[in-house]
Amino acid sequence: MSAAVIFPPDQAPTTARNPSLATIAWRALTRKSGRIIGVLILLFFISMAIFGPMLYPKQLPINGANLYAPPSWAHPLGTDFEGTGVLAEIVTGSRYVLSAAALAALFTIAVGTFMGIVSGYFLGLTDNIIMRITDFILTIPGFPLLIVLSTIWSFGSPIAMGVVLGLTGWGGLARAVRSQTLSLRERGFIEAARGLGLSNGHIIGREILPNIAPYIAMNLLLSVTGAIYAEVGLFFLGVIPFQANNWGVMLNLAFGNGAMYTPQSLLYMISPMACIMLVTFGIVLTLDALDEILNPRLREG
Amino acid sequence: MGSVAVEPAQASALDRDVACRVRGLTVTYKVDNRELSALRDVDLDIRQGQITAVIGESGSGKSTLALALMNAVSKPGRIAAGKVTYRDLGEVTAMDSERLRRARGRSLSMVFQASQNSLNPLTRVGAQLLDLARSHDMRDPRAVLREAAALAERMSLDADRVLTSYQHQLSGGMRQRVGIIFGLVLKPQVLLLDEPTTALDVLSQSSVLEIVRSIQRERQLTTVLITHDMGVVAELADRVVVLYAGRVVEEAPTTELIRHPRHPYTRALIQAIPRLTGDPSLARPLEGQPPSLAAIPTTGCVFRGRCPHRMEVCETSTPGISQVSDTDHRYACHWEGAAND
Numbered sequence: 001m002s003a004a005v006i007f008p009p010d011q012a013p014t015t016a017r018n019p020s021l022a023t024i025a026w027r028a029l030t031r032k033s034g035r036i037i038g039v040l041i042l043l044f045f046i047s048m049a050i051f052g053p054m055l056y057p058k059q060l061p062i063n064g065a066n067l068y069a070p071p072s073w074a075h076p077l078g079t080d081f082e083g084t085g086v087l088a089e090i091v092t093g094s095r096y097v098l099s100a101a102a103l104a105a106l107f108t109i110a111v112g113t114f115m116g117i118v119s120g121y122f123l124g125l126t127d128n129i130i131m132r133i134t135d136f137i138l139t140i141p142g143f144p145l146l147i148v149l150s151t152i153w154s155f156g157s158p159i160a161m162g163v164v165l166g167l168t169g170w171g172g173l174a175r176a177v178r179s180q181t182l183s184l185r186e187r188g189f190i191e192a193a194r195g196l197g198l199s200n201g202h203i204i205g206r207e208i209l210p211n212i213a214p215y216i217a218m219n220l221l222l223s224v225t226g227a228i229y230a231e232v233g234l235f236f237l238g239v240i241p242f243q244a245n246n247w248g249v250m251l252n253l254a255f256g257n258g259a260m261y262t263p264q265s266l267l268y269m270i271s272p273m274a275c276i277m278l279v280t281f282g283i284v285l286t287l288d289a290l291d292e293i294l295n296p297r298l299r300e301g
Numbered sequence: 302m303g304s305v306a307v308e309p310a311q312a313s314a315l316d317r318d319v320a321c322r323v324r325g326l327t328v329t330y331k332v333d334n335r336e337l338s339a340l341r342d343v344d345l346d347i348r349q350g351q352i353t354a355v356i357g358e359s360g361s362g363k364s365t366l367a368l369a370l371m372n373a374v375s376k377p378g379r380i381a382a383g384k385v386t387y388r389d390l391g392e393v394t395a396m397d398s399e400r401l402r403r404a405r406g407r408s409l410s411m412v413f414q415a416s417q418n419s420l421n422p423l424t425r426v427g428a429q430l431l432d433l434a435r436s437h438d439m440r441d442p443r444a445v446l447r448e449a450a451a452l453a454e455r456m457s458l459d460a461d462r463v464l465t466s467y468q469h470q471l472s473g474g475m476r477q478r479v480g481i482i483f484g485l486v487l488k489p490q491v492l493l494l495d496e497p498t499t500a501l502d503v504l505s506q507s508s509v510l511e512i513v514r515s516i517q518r519e520r521q522l523t524t525v526l527i528t529h530d531m532g533v534v535a536e537l538a539d540r541v542v543v544l545y546a547g548r549v550v551e552e553a554p555t556t557e558l559i560r561h562p563r564h565p566y567t568r569a570l571i572q573a574i575p576r577l578t579g580d581p582s583l584a585r586p587l588e589g590q591p592p593s594l595a596a597i598p599t600t601g602c603v604f605r606g607r608c609p610h611r612m613e614v615c616e617t618s619t620p621g622i623s624q625v626s627d628t629d630h631r632y633a634c635h636w637e638g639a640a641n642d
Contacts, residue, residue, distance in 0.1 A: 123376065124376075187418070188413060188415055188418030188419040189418065189419050189420050189421045189422070189468075191413065191419070192413050192419030192420075192480070192483070193421070194373065194405075195371065195373060195405060195406070195411045195413060196405060196406035196410065196411070196433055196436075196483060196484075197401075197402045197403060197404065197405035197406030197407060197436060197437060198402075198406070198432065198433065198436045199402060199436055202432060202436055206421075206424075206432060207421050207424075210421075210423045210424075211421075211422070211423060294423070295423065296422075296423060296467045296469075297422065297467070297469050
């Protein structure tokens with residue numbers, strides 16, 4: 001009957017049969033082949049963004065004798081209107097696009113989740129103040145603001161772009177997280193946690209946050225894709241004076257230089273779009289596994 | 302009881318045998334800009350080391366009372382008036398939130414209604430116990446786990462399995478027992494059980510009650526049992542408090558109350574229990590419905606709408622507390638017949 005018999009002192013009950021997070025993640029990822037593909041796609045683009053630009057000179061060479069060339073060994077995706085390799089442009093442009101998108105998404109998630117949980121959990125005055133700020137953020141039209149800001153900032157660095165996109169983007173998530181928190185805080189286990197004297201910090205961080213994590217993860221996807229669309233769109237429209245090379249700039253130049261009128265430029269136009277699609281696709285496939293990693297109930301099936 | 306021990310200042314106000322004193326407790330809920338009282342002027346002494354049952358129909362304010370005893374009534378409700386004072390803790394109705402948090406779970410513990418839903422679905426039971434221990438700054442959280450394991454074994458659960466399980470891997474009855482483990486594991490001085498057996502089948506119910514009873518005896522644990530089940534009361538409680546529409550209508554030792562109920566409501570409650578042997582049709586249900594929160598009369602007797610002995614005075618004057626001579630039996634009723642068995 002004594003506890004010592006039940007488990008030896010060096011083997012605590014919580015560690016027994018408790019696989020590590022890495023094991024859980026690996027099992028969830030390998031359960032469906034789509035998830036592995038998603039992770040591979042994301043890893044591919046992330047390494048492209050990190051290491052890719054190192055493979056090319058800072059100023060990509062122009063070759064007037066080789067405009068809109070078909071794919072070749074030197075230029076696997078053909079060349080553009082200046083004779084520069086499309087692949088080189090894709091690779092060097094990825095760093096800006098992806099780092100700005102990641103930064104914007106992180107900012108959105110961090111601020112939106114924090115504001116939403118605090119607001120929904122504490123209610124009262126806190127809730128009122130935070131929700132009015134959120135309303136204000138929601139009413140800021142992000143796109144026009146970026147256009148106005150671009151007269152002051154050059155947006156040559158992805159950090160400025162990411163911060164602005166994040167600053168204008170967390171309102172919706174904060175509202176959604178707040179409503180999730182409102183429904184969670186009435187659940188029995190939160191009530192019990194309060195009744196048993198667990199601290200607010202513990203309840204928010206260890207009980208509410210993990211329970212809305214799958215929801216936040218879904219929003220991470222939406223934020224990343226939203227940020228990619230927003231920045232690429234801005235560059236495509238050409239409203240921002242660009243100094244950096246990225247996928248949006250490519251699209252803008254393609255349209256601005258008559259690529260529409262020659263079928264040879266097809267690869268030049270499609271490549272950046274395909275990349276955006278692939279990144280989104282990779283995120284969708286990966287997130288499918290996240291729900292399973294976070295929810296023990298789904299893990300067993 | 303030769304010498305009188307000098308007790309701490311905060312405790313000196315209470316008698317030796319009273320663990321918790323409730324005076325003039327009124328809890329209101331704000332609904333559509335009206336303050337509706339779920340509990341009104343409740344006076345109660347909870348005896349040290351005894352099981353006090355609070356019995357009443359749905360909506361009579363039982364659970365509100367349990368929450369108010371921990372000063373845990375949440376919005377839109379609030380404690381509008383009154384004091385709840387514990388011998389070991391002092392006045393909980395005057396505590397700041399941090400002291401209150403430390404008291405809850407540690408000195409005053411609660412097993413929740415529907416406590417099969419009171420586990421975090423994403424964390425193993427053992428991890429949640431460790432969280433509980435750390436939240437209360439226990440020096441050795443592992444000791445808490447060992448205590449929990451011992452309690453689990455006592456409740457005929459496989460401790461190793463239960464502590465490493467997630468909520469969804471346990472049955473309803475097991476979760477309920479785990480809820481009771483959470484209530485007991487930090488060795489509280491006062492335990493509140495809010496309908497601890499409602500979700501259980503009759504057999505698990507009686508085994509759970511037996512365990513609660515034996516642990517209570519062993520630790521001399523002051524226990525408040527909230528229930529609507531007279532059978533549970535008869536089996537477990539030392540004293541009974543009968544609650545109707547937010548007011549205490551009768552209070553007595555259990556056997557006394559069951560043998561000689563005074564208040565017409567208590568009489569009706571006891572008559573409504575079908576006997577296992579004999580004619581089931583002898584059981585007479587109480588006619589009518591308890592008043593809704595908004596319809597509780599503020600003057601006069603709250604029970605008059607359903608009372609067979611209704612008189613004119615019941616409309617106008619709130620019945621005072623009468624005490625049956627030489628006993629611990631109190632009731633609130635105008636009817637002279639209440640004085641006789």
